[in-house]
Amino acid sequence: MTLPDQSNLVRWGKSTEKTCYICGKAVGTAKHLLVGCKVLLDSGQYSRRHDRVLEVIREAVSLSVARAQKGITTNERSVGFVREGTRATKSNVKPYSILKAASDWTIMMDTYEKQYKIPEDICASASRPDIFLFSRILKRLVMIELTVPWETNIPKDHTIKVNKYYELTNELTRNRFVVDLYAVEVGARGITAKSLYNLLKDLGLSRTHINAFLERTSKAALVGSFQIWLGRERSLDSGGERITRVS
Numbered sequence: 001m002t003l004p005d006q007s008n009l010v011r012w013g014k015s016t017e018k019t020c021y022i023c024g025k026a027v028g029t030a031k032h033l034l035v036g037c038k039v040l041l042d043s044g045q046y047s048r049r050h051d052r053v054l055e056v057i058r059e060a061v062s063l064s065v066a067r068a069q070k071g072i073t074t075n076e077r078s079v080g081f082v083r084e085g086t087r088a089t090k091s092n093v094k095p096y097s098i099l100k101a102a103s104d105w106t107i108m109m110d111t112y113e114k115q116y117k118i119p120e121d122i123c124a125s126a127s128r129p130d131i132f133l134f135s136r137i138l139k140r141l142v143m144i145e146l147t148v149p150w151e152t153n154i155p156k157d158h159t160i161k162v163n164k165y166y167e168l169t170n171e172l173t174r175n176r177f178v179v180d181l182y183a184v185e186v187g188a189r190g191i192t193a194k195s196l197y198n199l200l201k202d203l204g205l206s207r208t209h210i211n212a213f214l215e216r217t218s219k220a221a222l223v224g225s226f227q228i229w230l231g232r233e234r235s236l237d238s239g240g241e242r243i244t245r246v247s
Contacts, residue, residue: 034188034225035150045231047112049224050148053186053217054130057146057196058109060213061133064203065107068099097204098180100138108132123175127168134177141172142180144199148221151187158183158195190222 020028023039033040040046099105108116110128118125122134122141131144143165149157161183172179180202185193192214200210 030229031150034228035148035153040228044112045228046148049188049221049228050146051111051113052224053148053220054109054111054146056213056216056220057144057184057199058107058131060200060203060205060209061107061131061142061144063209064097064099064205065105065133067204068097068101068105069103070101095204095206096202098142098202099204100135100140102135102137102140104137105133105135108134122177123168123172125168125171127165129165129168129181139177140180141177142182143169144182144184147183147185148188148224149185151189151191154185154187154193158185158193186217186221188221188225190218190225192218 018027020026020032020037022033023037025038026032026036035046108118109131110116115128116132118127118132119134122136129143130146131142133142133144134140145161145165147154147157147161162181165181165183169179169181182195182199182202184196184199186196187193196217197210197214200213205213
């Protein structure tokens with residue numbers, strides 16, 4: 001879908017100003033507005049959209065943790081045995097999950113409004129993955145890092161985030177923790193990457209839950225981007241006046 005951003009309005013003869021209304025520097029394309037405007041970045045607009053999506057992912061993690069704490073899931077793939085001449089049914093097989101049964105799974109989440117610090121007995125590090133899930137009993141950790149990029153940037157941003165936590169992963173491993181790192185992406189226009197599906201599947205969620213969470217994360221990203229889009233010609237202050245740029 002082609003959006004009526006400043007660049008396109010000029011191309012269509014509907015405007016003579018193609019510069020971004022917010023920063024007054026770059027060409028006002030949809031890509032710039034939704035993921036590349038420094039003023040929007042510094043003001044926390046992108047972070048709030050990110051946190052809206054992250055909250056849905058946290059709910060998925062919480063659901064998986066609740067099941068693990070009840071001993072429903074297992075960290076080994078189950079093998080179902082059936083009588084000769086009969087077919088296996090869904091009830092014969094329990095879903096695989098990276099979360100082994102334990103009572104002390106703890107979820108920590110880093111947002112624009114509230115940050116956390118990794119417990120020093122686990123690792124002395126200033127790094128803060130978006131979601132930090134750990135069990136001291138099992139010596140097991142799951143780190144989740146979310147990005148809400150322009151869809152064509154998903155492969156590049158995925159690699160950047162994996163590399164970002166390379167040293168932290170190694171340090172945690174040296175501290176004798178088993179570490180799972182998930183860099184996941186939901187595009188600014190609502191396209192969910194395979195990385196998110198893989199996370200939800202590894203959490204041991206059912207197909208129904210996976211589809212529901214994929215739909216909700218997509219909607220959360222779209223709603224956040226729509227709010228940014230609606231404010232493209234207004235200032236970021238409460239007055240809502242159009243920005244007057246300084247040359």
